[in-house]
Amino acid sequence: MAKIKLIHLAHARSGDKGDTANVGLIALEPSFYPILVENVTAARVKEHFRGICFGDVERFEIPNLGALNFLLHKSLDGGGTISLKTDAQGKTYSSALLRMEIDVDDRLSKEILGG
């Protein structure tokens, strides 16, 4: 197995609803979607965002788009106009999720990263 960052497997966009941030994670190739489903669980995302997300993480599957949607509750310092954060709307949480590393088999890792 080899470690690979999600940025090599997916793209993403994030936004807000009150104090909840949403991150939509979209597979770059259809064959990557099952890998995301298996590895990028709500529990792993919660762990990844420790120090940022102070509530539950919910995950929804959108197979027709090859995408997963995550709701990160209590993640925006109160959200909206209350929040003092630079990123009060969680707009950059998309790429924050793409920093996550998951394990994939060596062959796939080589295919994606070369070498």
Place this chain on the structure above:
Amino acid sequence: MKKVRIANGQGFWGDSLEAPVELVRRGPIHYLTLDYLAEVTMSIMQKQRARDPRAGYARDFVGLIERVLPDVVEKEITVIANAGGVNCDACRDALLGVVKRQGYGGRVKVGVVAGDDIMDRLDRLIERGNTLENMDTGQPLAEVRSRVQSANVYFGARPVAEALGKGARIVITGRCTDSGLTLAPMIHEFNWPADAWDLLAAGTIAGHTIECGAQCTGGNCLIDWETIPNLADIGYPIVEAGPEGSFVITKHEGTGGRVTVASIKEQLVYEMGDPREYITPDCIADFTTIKLEQEGPDRVRFSGVKGRPATAMYKVSVSYSAGFKAIGSLVYAWPDAYKKARAADGVLRERLERLGLKFDEVLTEFVGVDACHGPLSGEPSPDLAEVALRIGVRSDDKATVERFTREMAPLVLNGPPTVTGFAGGRPKVEEIVAYWPALINKSEVAPQVSISEA
């Protein structure tokens, strides 16, 4: 088969002033939709109206109509905007003034969808058992009643479609769902019945896709962002809709940006909750049923959309006063930029403590180090060229926040060295107007549709 082209030229109040003009001039469209209302815009408009009974709506929209009215009339484009804010009547009168001055009297009907403003009836509604509890926290509105600044119901597409049916060339609304502005012309053009849930869901998803303007045509697009052509002249989105519920998202030929399945997917997941339940006053749309296909260059076709019956509730957007805040920043330069910024933060916090100031929150961020991704940012390079220290405070007491703003500037002379970036003066104290989402039974409120002519 009949095709209707519906464009969006404004993703929020403050979006490009030129985009709607370009949409009208650079290619064929039948409808131009514009979204001017963010969640707390209504409270700003309430304040404006309190000072001036002729204010309280999006004045930008009147300025836009001044510029595009000749094109709108000649090309028979219908304009739909939630520009009415909390004063639809004043907005309408200003529009009618423009119509008259430009010599189009008798040729342009202005439709108004009002009735969304429940501020004056709030106490009666609460007495009648509408608790308007916060959808996020479950608290009843009574807990913050004295601090409420505005309260508006989100209407859907139906009343807008009614105004179109009465011949309106320009429709203005108060609070209305963003997606409803796009769905309304489809209901009007294709006579979609109120229980055609799949069709209404398709139109709703079309609306969701274009409601953020260029965010579906290559703007804020992460995938292959460096190769997206000509962002300076980015084309705003156009829905090409048919009566059977399938539609294409595209943009005017020759404009910049990019419409691909991937750019569209990014917008579809934006601000998404449960993808099976996108709830509007018109229907529940199911995003897990969308089929996307690249039909041609900058053309993505949507099909297969399924919907379910609408709920019995309208969403209500309440704004309330929630204290004060101020945010200030200073920039520290190499060497040891991050170390100096952290030291300055320590000095400032100690001074605030000595002054006995109590805040609900003091938040420090180091821009250039970890402001966006927090602990995920990793260790900063020891040789950083510069770091911005950004400190925000929040309190119910205005004087406390004001006192903080006086403590920031002195750090330039009495704190750690090689510091700059204070040309803007003291941080501004802002009143926090917070957003309170709630639900209300549809039977409690009714949209009012009217038509006027100059």
